[in-house]
Amino acid sequence: MPGSSTVELWTLYAFGVSFTVLRTYARISAVGVRELQVNDYLIWFAIVSSLAEFFCWNLRNIVHLTDIKDSSFILHNVAWGTA
Numbered sequence: 001m002p003g004s005s006t007v008e009l010w011t012l013y014a015f016g017v018s019f020t021v022l023r024t025y026a027r028i029s030a031v032g033v034r035e036l037q038v039n040d041y042l043i044w045f046a047i048v049s050s051l052a053e054f055f056c057w058n059l060r061n062i063v064h065l066t067d068i069k070d071s072s073f074i075l076h077n078v079a080w081g082t083a
Contacts, residue, residue, distance in 0.1 A: 017047060 020043055027040055 020044070020047060 024040065024044070027036060
């Protein structure tokens, strides 16, 4: 079972996305798709980019990298002087 802070975070995120879906539906119903403003598109960009950031930061846990892959990554960085 995830911790209470994780549940709270995803609950608030779900409320935010639900509110955005309702707001977008109301805007499209009121003015149509062609009359949407920049802020209507920016909020969806923010939602998609925050999900992408979450999955990128947790990619290591999803893929389950081994110690061998980690050490080769470190050696590669040392060889190129980026470590």
